[in-house]
Amino acid sequence: MRLPDGSVALHIGPHKTGTTTMQAALWANRHLLAEQGVDYPGVRRHEMDATMAVALGKVDPGKKLAAHRDHWYSLVEQMQAREARLSVFSSEFYCEADAARRREVLERLGPHTYVIVTLRPIVRLIASQWQQYTQNQLTIPYLEWLRDVVNNPEGSSLSPSFWRRHRHDLLVRRWAADVGTDRLVVVVADERDHRSLPEAFEELLGVAPGSLEAPKERLNRSLTFDEVTLMLEFNKRHRDVGWDQADYNRFIRFGAARGVQARPANPLDQPVLTPQWAIDRALEIGEMMAADIAASGVTVVGSLAQLYDPAFAPPAGENTPIGTVRPDVLAGFASGLINRMDDVRNTPSPRPAAGAVERAAWARRRSSEPELIADDLQRLESRLQQLREALAQRAAEGQPGRSRVLMELTRRLRRRLGR
Helix, strand or coil: CCCCEEEEECCCCCCCHHHHHHHHHHHHHHHHHHCCCEEEECCCCCCCCHHHHHHHHCCCCCCCCHHHHHHHHHHHHHHHCCCEEEEEEHHHHHHHHHHHHHHHHHHHHCCEEEEEEEECCCHHHHHHHHHHHHHHCCCCHHHHHHHHHHHHCCCCCCCCCHHHHHHHHHHHHHHHHCCCCHEEEEEECCCCCCHHHHHHHHHHHHHCCCCCCCCCCCCCCCCCCHHHHHHHHHHHHHHHCCCCCCHHHHHHHHHHHHHHHHHHCCCCCCCCCHHHHHHHHHHHHHHHHHHHHHCCCCEECCHHHHHHCCCHHHEEECCCCCCCCCCHHHHHHHHHHHHHHCCCCCCCCCCCCCCCHHHHHHHHHHCCCCCHHHHHHHHHHHHHHHHHHHHHHHHHHHHHHHHHHHHHHHHHHHHHHHC
């Protein structure tokens, strides 16, 4: 189907259903879309803070709720002023809005708003959603978390937001009650075709085929078992050394974790495996939800049968616990953390949202005098020489994993020396 001209397309996710890919495609092609009368308001790919402020009534620690609410309202005003043929708002955080905040969002966007819900089989997103929670301080092992989640589809005690997001049938019915079944579209992504989701959006928006090509980089990919093990162990320890939520968000969630995700694939990487009993239960829940969505009367693009088809279930099994994380995984974590630390600027005052660690990094950078910088350079040059010697020794001893770590550290030290 094609949305009528003058509409607002509100894509509400939920999480792990291709939202990051679609937001990247909308942002990367916003000029091409504008030429075809489609507006994607915003100053970044995903206006997460603004959406959280208006849809959830909260923002991450240290950030100002009122400022981000005002920003969301300004995006709506921009959309209204441009009078495009069609406008698009996209964020997975809309899916968690309660009744009052849903009404507020819909009233602001106007009476011609169509809600788009993108779905994937629940069995394929359980592991990735657990990993996402782990990137936000979760310390619960997968099997313990699984037992709580899949056995309690009415509400998990360990991750209360999981079924708020992923009881897809109830999500569809909540929003359909607000906008009407004729203005809610469910898009089921075809797991066999990565282009199925962009093509469905191209048809809905009435734009030329190929207008929503996503960037080629791996966007928000799931963590491997080694990577998520490292994150779990870090989460258990970080509070003991003075990290608060604001510092965690800045340096770990959007720093170290991103460095891990950006590292090159390794043949030794293994996915997080889900035991067969949990797969079977997830398929049962998927079939129940598909039947309820079909009975709701909303428009469905794609096949609801994919939501419970065992052919789309991931490989079953249980990972063997590991005691040592590989050096290349550690290097990804370290590089992401270093890059994020390096973003702390020598400004007249620290950011209002800064945590204790960021404020300490800011104070150190702020107090640096030329003679101190010279001392730092001298120490860095000495350390660089030590690393070169260690790198040569490791290579001679045939330890390529550690050599890669040293090479990465050496590269970063050279960059700092260049400054």
